Amino acid sequence: MPKASHQNKSDFSRLEQSLNYEFKKAELLKEALTHRSAGSKNNERLEFLGDSILNFVIADNLFRKDIRSSEGDLSRLRASLVNKEGLYIISKQLKLGDYLILGSGELKSGGYRRESILADAVEAIFGAVYLDSDFEQCRDLIIRLYQQLLANIPDADSLKDPKTKLQELLQSRKLPLPIYTVIEITGQAHNQQFKMKCESEELNLIAEGHANSRRKAEQLAAEKIISMVQELFKKKSS
Numbered sequence: 001m002p003k004a005s006h007q008n009k010s011d012f013s014r015l016e017q018s019l020n021y022e023f024k025k026a027e028l029l030k031e032a033l034t035h036r037s038a039g040s041k042n043n044e045r046l047e048f049l050g051d052s053i054l055n056f057v058i059a060d061n062l063f064r065k066d067i068r069s070s071e072g073d074l075s076r077l078r079a080s081l082v083n084k085e086g087l088y089i090i091s092k093q094l095k096l097g098d099y100l101i102l103g104s105g106e107l108k109s110g111g112y113r114r115e116s117i118l119a120d121a122v123e124a125i126f127g128a129v130y131l132d133s134d135f136e137q138c139r140d141l142i143i144r145l146y147q148q149l150l151a152n153i154p155d156a157d158s159l160k161d162p163k164t165k166l167q168e169l170l171q172s173r174k175l176p177l178p179i180y181t182v183i184e185i186t187g188q189a190h191n192q193q194f195k196m197k198c199e200s201e202e203l204n205l206i207a208e209g210h211a212n213s214r215r216k217a218e219q220l221a222a223e224k225i226i227s228m229v230q231e232l233f234k235k236k237s238s
Helices: 009-019 026-032 044-065 071-082 084-093 104-108 115-132 135-145 147-151 162-172 214-237
Strands: 179-186 193-200 205-211
Touching: 009 026, 026 044, 026 115, 044 071, 044 115, 044 135, 071 084, 084 115, 084 147, 115 135, 135 147, 162 214, 179 214, 193 214, 205 214
Parallel strands: none
Antiparallel strands: 179 193, 193 205
């Protein structure tokens, strides 16, 4: 069971071995692992710093590795790596849940397993390493921890959302862009449900999407239209 607090540097020696980095200022690592539930001196500021460094390091790596990708593709690839899911994968590699410093409430509710808390702590560690040493060592740490994820980068096209895919599909056929319309919004302000319509007037295709956000509803509707368009083009070519 993770501890609610840590007292000295030796508590983190195994984590430092996993990071392949030894902190000169042990208090920085302790701060990086301290959730806001444990007190006012927590990892939120380090997380802010680490997030910025991480985004730059991954962007730089992708830019140099893939010189043919467009700005949009590079942005999607970066987002797929620096999101909470990617950071959570790294937190599991480091067994970070064993080292988190949590308030009693978060500890009892299983905060040391919570994806968002673990992901934030990874970013905070990046910020702490930068302050403890320099940018070069922080970059090397990030690239080392991201080695497996960087070696298995998905195809940029697979990361495009349905609205983008539909737009590109219609443009490739020199067709007008789809039109999105709100059909209905129901529920209280904090729990609204959206019903959206996506329409390709030129092809006479209409589909609806229903979700708890306008964007999600539009994406669902766009996904249905993509299937309709592909089926239509398939029939025309056969």
